[in-house]
Amino acid sequence: MLHTGVRRIGTVVAIGALAGAGVVAVAPLADPPAAVAAVGECPPGTIPGPGNTNPIWTDNNVAIYAGQDFRAEAGAAEAEGLVVVQGDADFTKSPGGTFNVGWVGVGSGVVPSPGETMLAVGGDVSVGAGTVLDVGANARNAANELVGGNVDVGGITTPDYETDGSRYRLNNGTLTQDLGADATANWSTWGTEITTMSAEYAALAATGTVTAAFTVIDFVGDGAAAQQVFTVTSAALAANPEIHFTGIPDGASVVINVTGSGAASWAPYYFSDNGVRVDAPTSADFGTVAQRTLWNFVSAASLHVAGPSQVLGSILLPAADPADDQPAMRVTASTNGRLYTNGTIVMDGVGNEHHNYPWIDPPFDCIPEPIVPLVTGSVTIAKEISAEDAALLPEGVLFYGTVVCQLPEDGGKFVTEWYVAPGESEVVDGLPVGASCVIHESIGVGSRAVAPLVLVGPVLAPTYFLWQTPVWDPSPPQFVVPASDDPVQFTFTVTNALVRGAFTIEKSVEGEGAPDATFTGTWSCTLAGEAIGDGEWLLQAGQTTEPIEALVGATCTVAEIAPSDPDGGSWSAPVIDPPSVTITAASAQEPLTFVVTNTFVPDPVLGGFDIVKVVDDPDGVGFDDSFGGTWSCTAEGSEAAGGSWTATTTEPFAVDDIAVGATCSVTEDAPADPEDGTWGDVEIAPASFVVEDAETRVIVTVTNTLTADALATGGGALPATGTTVPWWAIAVGGALLIGGAAVVLITVVRRRRS
Template identity: 30%
Template sequence: MLSFLGVLGVVFASLIAVPAHADDAAGNPIVFDTVSFEKTEFEDGTRQEVSVQWHVDGNPTEAPISIELPLPSWLQGEADFFTLRGDGGEDIGSCTITATAATCEITDDAYVSERPLDFRGHFSFYLVSERGNTASETIDETIGGHDFTFTVAPRQDNGGGVCDDCEYVPAQPEKFGQYLRATEPGQVDRIRWVVRVGDVPAGTQPGDLAAMGAPIAEGRVIEVTDSGIDDGMTVVSVRVIGADTVRKGPDGNEVLNFEDVPESELDWSDDFTTVSWTAAPAESGDLGQNPAGEDLRGLGGTVYEVEWTVTLDDEGAAGAYYNTASFTVDGRSTGNMSAVSQRGGGSGGAVGVNEGQLLITKTVEGDASFDPAPEFSVTVDAYDADGTKFDSESATISDGESFLTKTYRVGTRLVVTETVPAAPSNIDWSAAIEDEASGGSSQGFSYEVVLSPENRNVGRVSTIALTNTATLQMGAFSATKTVVNDDGLALDDDARYLLDYEWDADASRGFAAGAGTIELVADGAPVASGSIPVGAVVRVSERASASVDGGQWQAPVITPAEFTVTADTASQVTVRVTNELIRVYGALSVAKTLSGSGADLVADDQEFTVHYSFPAVNGHPGGSGEIQVQADGTPVVVGDLPSGAVVTLTEDAPAAVDGARWTAAVFSTSEVTIVGGEIAAVTLENTIDELPAEGGVDTPEIVPGLAVTGGALLPGAMALAALLVGAGVVLLVRRRRQEA
């Protein structure tokens, strides 16, 4: 898609003497020296600035001087009215911009008569492409006597095209300003401050605008206050409008149907900065069609807007104006909402011969992005032919702004010097200066030029373009990794650990938010980060490390975890990351159950000897031991078993019982794997049968330790200590031996 926002390519037509549709009072024609567009390839619907330089083909002696630049029907001027300034900044005339032409008139007779030679000037204005093409077109036009070839791409949809069902979606409350430029003589600049009012749900905190904005139900009490209308503004009209329905046009989009709220329902403060009212009943659901054939739908509530139209006491001289407002719904406040409104439009001026003016423009480039824009102090010192300084003037300008100097006579040496902002201190500035008229340039913060015919800067306004490049100063830091593994768990020496770092944007210092990752090895060697803007407050965190069999990582210790980057941070800040890896332990419980006809002959306190053992696992040397379990079924727990250990269980033959014989011994599982933080529960069932009466058949004795019939683990991964206490079991470890 062709975009007006691309790199600006200024197209200048060659200088040719072509009579225009204007002349001075004596009938001398106006010649358009240059007509320049920001781009000749653009998308239909885009807005761009047109700059014009002109001169009178003759020697005017009196006003008026009229200049008219007709425009093609599809390149429509943006309605505007602005003052033309003389070489001393005085008002010498005006320009009116309409859709079809730019018309300027110099009316100051004395100003013209005092400058009869090579009278020339300039003006700029904005226009919008309204071609309406559906495919890319190439159009040849002659404007002001200069030939242009435009390539116009079709306007893109940008989400606003035809759709099947584009329903209105409530927007969050907002505050904005519309700068209303004067568009014809007698008008004054105005600003319309607007507050979009929507519901403030119960529980919403002031400032959480994203949670607000739904249509307001009937009966809610609304109060809106504009606290930003100061002594420099005069309220000329107020208005409250509301919409409880939306209509769907041919493009498929639903839009709000605003209507004025009757004055009788509004309660305004004496100074008209606060208004309150009660939300009216609202339509709901499908309402059919309006007379224009558009579908109507009720919102079930009402969206309101409050408008204040003000005039500006300084007639727009400040350029930018700020305003703050808030509102409540049933006492629940939005908090303050702010807006700025700026004048954007044309300008122009004119000078006569044997003098010259400089128009100093400012452009800021580089990798920094500022808010607010930095200001540069520009000084112009004027020296006569003897080298004596006889005048000096200065101005403060920002990116996109300009400074028009006084007019100086031929032979004057003008020295332009700029001072870059002292703050923020994290920016390195460089400068390039280009002199459009003479072709001179400088790669520093100072430039000088003599007003002379040879330098083509007499009788005209010559542009001196000051371009400053802002380069962010960058820093870095280093990081090291240490792993504490006192339990000797098996650990991959080549394991990688990821350390993330991030910082927030700082508009006052000119840098955006950013982030990065460092890959560390646990060898203590420092690893450098990527480049980070000086002044950034960096926060460091470590990602979770890969799991280790039988072990558990403790929370990393990061020192420092937050710091501010300076130009020499890389040599001063080393982030040390320490992780401790500890062994995880589980437990084993064994409970005795009895079955058979002789079970009642076994005393509850009879003990049975169970042996357990496990081989080396995850760096643990392994171990073994024995426990005594009683016939009453009380579980006996063996603790401190390393996670992952495979424990094997056996039982000694139980002691004989008078009148009975042991016939079977079955573990629920004779081999169990330990899980950290859990208790593996095993039951051992012994079968004992009562001996038969004399003459009966005896049951053969069965040696304990028969085949496993099944196993069970306590559910969950609870803390081991809690399990032991909560289970109410006996922790009994006897004659346990630990293998070396």
């Protein structure tokens, strides 16, 4: 938690600005109020609505804070409470008149201590013609002496207060110009606190419900929580100007987170609590609702607070990114609470006033003690980081931390922030002289490096970086703030380094007979989708790389370039286990390991066999000497090879390139029978066989037997049933046969002639 002053550290309070009309300041003021509380007392309990007879209470906390400029224009009337402006302040009313600051004619009566600073401006102050800047009107001390209020100016005044004070009414107070940063040093961290606390409130879970319909928004609390939280859109606020609260416990604070970017406009005209209207200044609960309520415009680029009602509650607007020539906050209504923004505030309504109703939760609650002007010194912080780490960071990155000082007077704390770029140094000034201070740098994933955002302030850079603990020189980074003219000044150097882990690549080779070989490949790492490193590796079997460093959180992978196949075999595709690794902090001591395995597959040993054709033709029938069929081989149960064959009885068929160990078999296509014969069943030997080695070829004999048909042999094939006929009998029989045939032929011829 950051605090923007010297009093304490607290919770950020959202600014409350409520706009309204009908209450007009009196200038110059008349006699002091009848009831005057003792100086240094915050208001107990409820504060009445705005009036000119309220008791006087003391509040030296900031009522209005503008991180840039402040302008009072048109008919704006008054700003009650302490006003702090980091830029320039201009008071030019049209057509002129008085603008009250600090103490006012009609207000809450909660005002800065008499004689203390009521307007602090970091830049210049200008007061237009016809306008009077009235500071601390009727601000009287315990002795009822008019002591007014003081004005601290970092730059100059126009007209120059020292030569022409006609437009300045300080009521016995003082105006000091040319103060530089000291003018607003007590509030140097407020801009950051506003941004930080707005974000903290925006992150709170809602405790109540919101219903918007027919111009009415109902905020219904749970009746129990000490801090009631609601969420509503800026569009809903703009469309429903009646604000109704119910179920808010006594003493509870109320945070209303208003969402929606862009330009917001809000013009409420009615506030009620438990069914009773409370925005009339005479309402007994006016101050209760104004003090307890905080409107947190989380992401609005700008805000216009308008409308005819008294706007109840503090208003917090952290953004400062309005459209060109427009203020961050424009107020044309009367507001009741606190007004805080990192941008410019313009009050330009008709008689509109800001009434100081401190929020009831710290750090923007009432602070009765005066803020003591600081005598300030400084410290220098230098940043060192390796070029390798710096190259990985987004462009424009700054490193962030705080300086926490223990105030010697009352034990309070002063906290300010610092930002420094790699390789540069930063002077942190505005530190209270004599305070004991410690420098801190934020630690954790992504929380140290920040990137600047124009107008709003720094925002976190990518959160995927993990940093080592900062190293300080001298160490520890503690010191007592010296005065600016002290010859001993302090410079602390802080060195940062990203946390790295490591991985290795191991080469494994498997397979019988694997030859010696060198393997090569690449590695690469990414973090949040961005490449952050790559390289090459070269290994032989059994070797492991040296540890390769990579940022913690990175995802790394390994690839291998396909090796050339050696003689006698080939390499299978590499197996990389695991496929990827995520780098851990522990891997710096025990690197993660990739194992890249290649398996050598030797070329197979090949053999073969011959198919020899044998034909048995005992009858000499004759045949077409061309035979064929198929062959096939299997290895480990699966077909490994196969094809067809053709052979003759004189030309065998050779089958080559068969893996040793394969089991093979041969079949023959049945040959066509010749004209005078028939093929018998084929005989194949061996019917199945194994190719045993490369040198021994198996001879597969395919034998076919051809048998002559019976008619082709003249019946000679029939078995004999009688005795053997002598040769001479056969000759006689033949002669008789021939003679008989001749007789027959002659007879036929004769008949044809007749």
